[in-house]
Amino acid sequence: MKFTHHSVRVLALVTACAGALPLVASAEAPPSATPRSPEKVYASTCGYCHGRNVGPVILGRGLPVVAIEAMVRNGLNAMPAFRPSEISDVELAAVAAWVSASAANGQEHGK
Numbered sequence: 001m002k003f004t005h006h007s008v009r010v011l012a013l014v015t016a017c018a019g020a021l022p023l024v025a026s027a028e029a030p031p032s033a034t035p036r037s038p039e040k041v042y043a044s045t046c047g048y049c050h051g052r053n054v055g056p057v058i059l060g061r062g063l064p065v066v067a068i069e070a071m072v073r074n075g076l077n078a079m080p081a082f083r084p085s086e087i088s089d090v091e092l093a094a095v096a097a098w099v100s101a102s103a104a105n106g107q108e109h110g111k
């Protein structure tokens with residue numbers, strides 16, 4: 001199955017809202033610069049708030065991958081939305097899977 005970049009994002013939104021199907025479209029993202037590792041994306045972007053009392057702790061909670069991806073693309077209240085130009089679909093899929101499967105980090109503090 002082939003999606004345009006736009007339809008991938010729409011599908012991601014619809015899928016996330018329906019909360020039903022797993023998000024498989026991420027693999028179809030156009031190749032960009034070399035994707036950053038999930039650890040790098042988390043450390044440079046997410047951990048800036050999460051784990052430093054700005055947002056809730058998200059590591060070690062087994063949060064669903066689809067929920068993480070939807071949150072990053074849509075934002076919520078003080079949680080900013082990130083565009084594919086900031087975090088590519090490939091990077092988002094990787095960081096969401098990494099966060100979901102991560103162990104808790106005892107050095108982090110959430111609110």
Ligand code: HEC
Binds near residue numbers: 063071079
């Ligand atoms: C500027 C600070 C900030 C940054 C950067 C940030 N977040 Fe958040 N995030 C928040 C806040 C605040 C909330 C709580 C939103 C609410 O419920 O009102 C949140 C909520 C979340 C949730 C829902 C947690 C739950 O308990 O259900 C997830 C998942 C999440 N963020 C993932 C990420 C990921 C992944 C990144 C990095 C790509 C990221 N966030 C970057 C501030 C941030």
